[in-house]
């Protein structure tokens with residue numbers, strides 16, 4: 001899938017548009033075959049978060065189909081013109097007689113917005129600033145449509161034919177949609193303009209239809225939960241940031257409470273997770289959002305070299321893997337699926353979680369053959385674990401929720417359980433020390449900066465290797481190895497051991 005994704009991004013940008021068409025047709029066929037082989041359409045229809053590659057393939061296929069269609073190519077065949085007008089509420093016919101030579105580079109890249117466009121470096125300054133507000137308006141329109149249930153009210157395509165054919169061929173007229181969601185039609189159209197002009201929703205003559213992007217905003221899709229989480233944490237809280245820093249001082253938040261989001265919601269004394277946990281629906285949505293934080297872009301397995309863990313697991317060690325803040329066991333499950341045949345047993349794994357989470361998670365795990373023998377034990381990770389002498393204490397996407405001081409305290413507590421051969425693994429993004437000097441493309445730099453900024457409202461941060469080194473040192477630990485994602489994302493695993501001398505190794 002990676003190869004296919006880079007292929008679509010690298011379709012010729014110059015004048016050679018007929019070669020571009022040929023490349024698109026080839027990608028179309030390959031992706032279609034992949035989808036057929038994997039039989040992922042059903043997963044896609046059900047918004048199965050675990051069918052990540054299927055989802056990517058599906059999105060690529062649809063993107064390719066749209067590009068081909070805009071050049072008059074249907075399912076790999078150039079089609080004659082279709083003079084017929086579109087039916088109300090249905091997408092326009094794709095069969096337009098456009099010469100392949102009219103396929104412009106701008107069209108090829110229309111759905112992937114380069115960072116330069118967002119950051120403004122490729123635009124005149126005033127336009128760049130206006131562009132930022134245009135992006136915010138898109139987020140605002142999505143938020144409103146989610147609140148009104150508009151994405152759920154637009155028919156989701158169910159009839160997926162060969163290689164995704166007909167996938168977008170359903171829609172709804174504005175009049176019917178307005179009735180369905182109880183919003184004045186004129187208002188609905190105005191707000192939808194923000195989303196159709198940015199290709200988030202498709203616009204027919206007098207109605208709307210779903211695109212691959214808008215399908216991710218249907219309430220059953222985990223991305224919809226992620227959108228709401230980010231909208232609350234970034235957009236809503238941003239209004240309170242000036243008064244937060246006026247109140248607490250112009251410095252990074254340091255504690256577990258009195259962070260921007262709890263301040264914004266008028267409950268500064270609460271920790272972020274206490275705030276979320278107060279509302280079961282909100283907690284549920286949070287967990288749903290988290291389910292997409294393991295994907296090909298945020299890898300889980302395949303980054304850390306498990307060979308020594310597996311050889312020790314095979315010796316029958318009682319506890320090998322302790323996943324601290326491991327949610328419903330979804331991450332330990334990925335490890336067991338990947339390494340279960342190589343010696344790692346569910347009974348050698350522990351998930352530590354908040355008491356309320358453990359209750360539901362251990363019950364649900366009984367229904368799951370992969371994790372039913374995993375031990376779910378309550379632990380507030382700001383305190384010491386009762387599990388001593390395990391081989392690996394694993395923290396994925398935990399530390400980034402907290403300040404340096406809180407992280408050092410969490411690590412100090414874990415360190416109390418370590419024997420000399422034990423290791424702590426921190427699985428997170430590793431940011432460059434100076435993003436502007438990094439060799440990464442600017443889109444990755446911006447994404448890294450955005451992820452760090454999105455942690456600020458809850459009092460957390462993303463860290464560079466030198467920041468990890470000082471947090472570890474404050475907890476009496478040192479970095480023994482760093483494993484970067486071999487696929488080149490900014491995700492990595494920082495391996496820590498009890499401090500003695502520095503013999504840190506970095507592998508890519």
Ligand SMILES: C[S@@+](CC[C@H](N)C(=O)[O-])C[C@H]1O[C@@H](n2cnc3c(N)ncnc32)[C@H](O)[C@@H]1O
Pocket residue numbers: 273290293324325326327328331352353354357379380381382395396397398401
């Ligand atoms: C961002 S999620 C990460 C979940 C999982 N590790 C992953 O990578 O998908 C943070 C997790 O930490 C748990 N958590 C929050 N505060 C905790 C605490 N004080 N003690 C134990 N777990 C906690 C939350 O319930 C949540 O499951």
